[in-house]
Amino acid sequence: MSSTLKRKIASVVLIVGLFVVWEVLCLAFGVSDTVLPRPSQIFVTLWQRFPALWPHTVQTLYTTLLGFVLGVGIGIVIGVLIGWSKLAYDVAYPLLVGFSSIPKVAVVPIFVLYFGAGTVPAVLTALIMSIFPVVVNVATGLATTEPELEDVMKTLRATKFDILWNVGLPRAMPYFFASLKVAVTLSFVGSVISETVASNRGIGNMMMIASSSFDVPLVFAGLFILAALGILLYGVFSLIEGRVTGWAHRKTEFAMG
C-alpha cells in the first residue's frame, strides 16, 4: 500500500518537476514567449481568457463524446458479429483492416465535402477513430472463450445466443472496457483534427486561429486544455473499467487494442 502511495507521489513530483525545469530553462535562456511560453504564462492565459476558451472546450468535448458513443455502439455490433461468426470474421476482416489502416485525417476533407465544415465532420471523425479498437477487442474477447466451456454449454444444448449472452459477452467485457480507454482518446484526437481542418469552433480551431496570429501562449493554453480533457476521459473510463471488470485483473492482464 505504501509503495503504491510512494509511486503516486513520485509521479506527481515528476509532473511538477517538468514544469519547474521548463520554467527555469525558459528564464535562464531568455526564450521569447512567441517561441516557447513559460508554464506560468500559459496558466495566466488560461485563467484570463477562460470565458473565451470555455465554449470551445464544450464544443470539443461534445463532438468527441457524441462521436465516441456512436462509434462504440457501432463497434460493439460489428465486434459481436465478427467474434460470433467465423464466416463473418473471415469475410469482413480484410475490409476492416483496410479501413483501419487509412489515416483518419485523410477522410476529413470527404466529410467536409458532404456535410460542410462544423460539428458533423468532427463527430464523424471521432466516430470512425473509435470504432476499430472496440471491434478488435470485442471480437478477441468473444473468440477466446475456452473450448471446454463451449463444450459444457453445448452438452446443455445451449443455443448460440445462450452461449453469447452467458459466456461470450461477460468474457469480452474486460477487453471491451480496455478498448474504451483507447477509443475515447482516439475520438478526441479525431475531433481535434477535424476542427483544425474545417470548423469555426472547438479547441482545434481556436489553436489554428491563435497560431496564425502568433498568440503562442493561447496555442499552448489550448494544448493544456486538450491534455487535461484527455486525462479526464481516460481516467473516467479506467475507473469504470476497474469497477465493472475487477474480476479479470486478479489473474491476467488484458490486451489493449
Next chain:
Amino acid sequence: MSAAVVPFGQQPAAPPPSAGPAAEPIHLDSYVELERTTVTYGREPNVVRALAETSLRIAKGDFVALVGPSGCGKSTILKLVGGILRASSGYVYVAGREVDAEPVRIGMAFQNPTMLPWLTIRDNVMMPLKIVPPFRGEYRRKRKTEFRDRVEALLAQVGLKGFGDKHPWQLSGGMLQRASLCRALVHDPQLLLLDEPFGALDQFTREELWSIMQQLWITRRPTVLLVTHDLREAGYLANRICVMSARPGRIVDDRVFEAPRPRTLAMTYEPDFVAMTQRLRELIVEARTDEPAGSTA
C-alpha cells in the same frame, strides 16, 4: 470379486438398413449406443482417423470407465455421446434416439474446472438451470428460492457448504473441481460425461473426490461415462472398464468389474484389485506399442 473378461465385437453388428438419420436403434435395452462409429478429421490427403470403427453399448444407470493411451480417442467418444462432435460414419444413440435429437439432460465435467470467473460459485453451479429445459422456464422465478436451495444442498454434499458466495479465484483447484462436479449434476442429468475430472488434483484430494463421486452416483444413479488415465480410479468407480488402443482408437478390451458398493479405498490395495489394474496396465502398454499401420491415410 470377479473380473470377467467380456470379448468384444460379438454383438450382431448389422447396421441400421440405411434408413437415414431417423433409424431406430437396434438394442432398445441400452441407454448409450455407438454403432460402428468412426471419426475422421481433415480432408484427403491429410485425413486423421481419430476413432476407428467402434461399437459400444452402455446400460442405463451403469458406470463405465474408458482407459487407454493418451490421444487414443477416449475424449472423442465422450464428445460424440455429448453431441459436441458428429460421427463421420455410423450412429450414436442416446436414450434410444439419435444424439442431437434427444431431450436427454447431460452433465459434463473436465480436468479444467472452467468456472466463469465473473460469477460466484453458486451462480456458476446454477448455470445449467438457466439453460436446460424444463428448469429454463422457471429460472427467473425460482433462482432465489428453490434453485438456490438445490445448489446449496449439492454444495454441502461435496463439502463446499458456505462457499456459494465466493468467486472462483478464492478457491483451490480441488474445491473448484468439486464445484465443477456440482455444475455437472445440478440439473439432475440422466447422463454424466467425465473427462479426467480428477486428473489435475493431488492424490488425497483425488481419493476424497472418488468417494464423493461414488456417493453421488449411488444416490442419483445417472449413467456415467468416465475417461481417465488412472487405473485405480477406473477400478474404484466403474462397473465396467473399456480399454482403448492407440489412435485411431478402438476398444480392445471390455470387462465388467463387480465389487460391492460402496467401495472403499482399502479395496484398491487388495490382491484381486491390484491384479486387475496390472492386467489393464499391460493391455494399455500393448495398445501403445501396437500401432496399426495406416493410422493416417
